[in-house]
Amino acid sequence: MNQEYIKADNWSIIEEGFDQETVKSSESLFSLGNGAMGQRANFEERYSGPTFQGSYIAGVYYPDKTRVGWWKNGYPEYFAKVLNAPNWIGIDVLVNKESLDLSTCTSVEGFRRELNMKEGWYKRAFRATLPNTIRIQVEITRFLSLELDEIGAISYSVVPLDQDAEIAFIPYLDSGITNEDSNWDDKFWNTTSVDSKDNRAYIQAHTMKTDFKTCTFMGAELNLDGKKVNIDPEVSQKDTWIGHAYTQGVKQGETLTLIKFGGYTVSRNHKADTLVDAADMVLDKAFELGFEALLQSQKKAWAAIWHLSDITIEGDVKAQQGIRFNIFHLNQTYLGTDSRLNIGPKGFTGEKYGGSTYWDTEAYCIPFYMATKNQEVARNLLKYRYDHLEKAIENAQKLGFEKGAALYPMVTMNGEECHNEWEITFEEIHRNGAIAFAIFNYYRFTGDYTYIPEMGLEVLIGISRFWYQRANYSEAKEKYVILGVTGPNEYENNVNNNWYTNYLAKWCIEYTMKQLHKVKDGYPDDYERIIGHTQLTSNETDKWQEVAENMYFPYSEEYGVYLQQDGFLDKELITVAELDKLERPINQKWSWDRILRSPYIKQADVLQGFYFFEDHFTVEELEKHFDFYESFTVHESSLSPCVHSIQAAKLDRMDQAYRFYLRTSRLDLDDYNKEVEEGLHITSMAGTWMSIVEGFGGLRVIDDKLSFTPRIPKEWESYSFKINFRNRVIKVTVSDGETKFKLEGNEQMSIRYKGKRLELNPNEEISA
Known part of the structure; x- marks a missing residue:
């Protein structure tokens, strides 16, 4: 069943006519x-x-005992469940x-x-x-x-x-x-x-x-x-x-x-x-x-939220409805006032995924909250991970790691790992890298370095210790390798040298080393406290650096691309375009064995690395990797279309970028995955915001300044969004052939537009 019964409207989700077949879907959509x-x-x-009855209280959960056919060492004893x-x-x-x-x-x-x-x-x-x-x-x-x-x-x-x-x-x-x-x-x-x-x-x-x-x-x-x-x-x-x-x-x-x-x-x-x-x-x-006064207060509170977070789209009601639906539910789920809380993939709309925290928060959600709230909100999300550092060290110890190595959980309510599928619990270790990247991303965007000496450096040390111990030296390759992992593409399990994981490991170690030097020079008291607490030595960091400098990355000379993992070219490389549509979605039509042997990619994997580390690669390299991997991507994860939309926009493939945007923005409204009655895809909604702001708007932070390279889909007359960048709010309005910038507040600000410097004066709109 599709969701065509939802009326297109700029500001509302509307259903007309009573149909018992749609009740459970509407229970999700109108949450x-x-x-x-x-x-x-x-x-x-x-x-x-x-009906699917559901009322939920933030932070209240139950440790539902793990149910598996046979036990494996290191298994979490429970899967945390958000409770009805x-x-x-x-x-x-x-x-x-x-x-x-x-x-x-x-x-x-x-x-x-x-x-x-x-x-x-x-x-x-x-x-x-x-x-x-x-x-x-x-x-x-x-x-x-x-x-x-x-x-x-x-x-x-x-x-x-x-x-x-x-x-x-x-x-x-x-x-x-x-x-x-x-x-x-x-x-x-x-x-x-x-x-x-x-x-x-x-x-x-x-x-x-x-x-x-x-x-x-x-x-x-x-x-x-x-x-x-x-x-x-x-x-x-x-x-x-x-x-x-x-x-x-x-x-x-x-x-x-x-x-x-x-x-x-x-x-x-x-x-x-x-x-x-x-x-x-x-x-x-x-x-x-009274009811009416409380309702008026509600309207004012939402007006304040929309003042910063709204995105307007002229000429495309379905696209407009989609982005507002996503922004609305993100704000309903998390407002950033309590650092003990985080963002579950279903928010308050269902029970799938246990209502727990995943790497989605660091990879997809933090950019939205940084740009549409004050920086304390994103800082609270990072504090959540610092507060769980000791649990992350315990999680690593359960898997045999030592000396303060930290493995953050794939799924958690309180810092303990509570996911019980071995190929994810033990192998999807790239989540550690997303947390380190979020620390880097937070400082890059907010300019607030204080988080790193106060909390973040200890997190980075624990993560780097993990990467050092997880890698091993291959005599055959004369390089360090990371074996037996699952990358973001969960349609491959237990592979060797997932490029994205290896690249993250190298980057994490190098970034940690830079922060150690920076904190030592600029925050000596914090540095002494951290070294005393972690017992970190130069001998240990020298070993880290050796791993980072000699990390192995699988590469194909034939295709001119980094390989998703060592055995990727051993697969039968039949593109998605050649796949019978009746076979889709493969996660519902195929056996797991067949999926694992196929070349099909659930969501961005190598391309996730190109998204995080865009400035490490040329546009030509991005194009080559995008063409190669997108052709095998089935987009059967809610987190998939947004990354591809951003990269298609960067490559100026606007028709493709728009299709991906529409899919991510209306994923639940149009029920692409035929599962909306189970709840909404909250964390992927942040990816929808990124598709417009980073994709079409071309927002980047380059050399400590906001930079824009805007594009517009042909289906739109114009679009606009606001960014709160270091307590200065800038409104960007893009139409065909013209971009306008307006700065709120009292201070001047310089930005880059298509690589050129622009000076913005307070409350003065300029056209570029």
């Missing part, structure tokens, strides 16, 4: 989040059709004692739902005829507050259309929930108390094993045609459920509205014995403000 919690767009009222949290959005609706359920209604008309990305709210409206023949008009507005990030708000209105009716709203809390994704069907939550007070209710529960203590709470009030109705609710209570029933006679045409505030207080942020008090405090604030 809400505020950085602290999130939820799929499940119906508030009862729904007996197919107790449900606070539920509102049972009864009309003359008949339950509202869109799956059993005799008719549903005028169904429309909208996710307004500009203002950060979700609305659903419909007319329904219940089995007892009563017709009602329903309208619901919901949002998760950015101002009070422990709370969400729901306005639920019902109008009897043909006759007077008795309407009962039963807002409830439910901690008797399960995960869609579970290895052993363990019980993840233990409910400890279910309580009610006036118009408020509370369920206290804690996670098993990890013992995160939570209070799920709600408060409600009733309005009839806008006037408050004072009714003492009838309380119903079970072991893991509590509901408040508000019953009111409503005349034909009158509007009965339930305002419900709900959310979570968590022991990550409060003392465990104060969670109910904390819930009352945030409920007091919400009721004091």
Whole structure:
């Protein structure tokens, strides 16, 4: 099923007409989040059709025991799972004692739902005829507050259309929930108390094993045609459920509205014995403000986010909708205020990948957050890795490495590795290099060197120690080699000398050496502290350098390209263009054995190296490698199209760059992978932003200055974006034949445009 039912719109995601076949997909697409919690767009009222219930709390997880056929040394004992949290959005609706359920209604008309990305709210409206023949008009507005990030708000209105009716709203809390994704069907939550007070209710529960203590709470009030109705609710209570029933006679045409505030207080942020008090405090604030004032605050908060992060596209509504959808969900997932948190590949929209942190953060997400927020946000993402350095050293020790070598996890919630596929856990070690590259990238962009002496250098030393120990000297090649790895292309496992991994290893060591000298000269106190803590010696660094200087890189003289790995040319080199379309996608049509023997590439591998280290290679070298490897790339990873779009744009192949852009920007909206009901691809959304800003906009940092070489797809009339570069905001507007720059603030700034220097004056637009 494709997603053509989503209407094209500049600022909203819109669905019109009720179709049970699309409910689970829409639950993903219309998801809400505020950085602290999130939820799929499940119906508030009862729904007996197919649904994927999901509410999630940032940082709350469960160590689900690894399930494998046989154990291997070094295996993580668990795979961390983001947990489906107790449900606070539920509102049972009864009309003359008949339950509202869109799956059993005799008719549903005028169904429309909208996710307004500009203002950060979700609305659903419909007319329904219940089995007892009563017709009602329903309208619901919901949002998760950015101002009070422990709370969400729901306005639920019902109008009897043909006759007077008795309407009962039963807002409830439910901690008797399960995960869609579970290895052993363990019980993840233990409910400890279910309580009610006036118009408020509370369920206290804690996670098993990890013992995160939570209070799920709600408060409600009733309005009839806008006037408050004072009714003492009838309380119903079970072991893991509590509901408040508000019953009111409503005349034909009158509007009965339930305002419900709900959310979570968590022991990550409060003392465990104060969670109910904390819930009352945030409920007091919400009721004091009221639904409309809190909604106005939501609109202002989103306006501030969009001021810096918006990208406008004129002349292509689907492309415009796509990029805003991606930017919106990135901001819903992570706002950078808590360095204990990170960005899961599904964010708050599903349970696949466990909601954990991958190398996606460093490789794809940090550029977006650096350029659209203040630098503290990206610094917090780097601090997250520094805070987990000791765990990274433990992870390496479990695999036999020593003396402070650090292997960062492929998948983590708390710094421990929790991925349990051996070819990834043990072999996809290139993730270490992405973390080192992010440190380099952060300094290059922000100019903030303080992270390196304060935290980053220790991370770099641990990573370099790992690379030194992971490489071994080949007498046959008279070079250092790295054996038994998986590169970014996961359609090859256990290969020798993956070029990207070897190149990263060499670069990491050389970059670490430069930073050691720089910190020694400029930050002697930090240097002494770090050397004392790590016990690093010149004898050890001399050995590192020998490895870096003598690293082996497989190369084909015949094709004039670096080889993805030693055995790549042993494969039957049939290009994707020659592959029968009925065989696609190969990850669904082929056996794993056949995929591993094929030349097909899941995502950029050698080309990922050319993306990171673009300035190490000529345009001619990029073109040769792009032509060779793109022809074998099946793009069956969400992270694939963005890198290829950026490189196609650099090569001035704009038709190809545009196709890749459209694929990455509408990956979920158009459901390219036929899996959107499982959740959205949050981390690849940052790659969509990169496709425009770095690809079409040609943004680079060269010699400490912003540089632009803009291009524009023929499908667009113009596009614009903003960059926050070292606390100076510059707006770039590109149209066919003209580029405009406007600098906000008070200071002058020089940039490069197509290699030439341009001086920008504050609040003055210039054309180039």
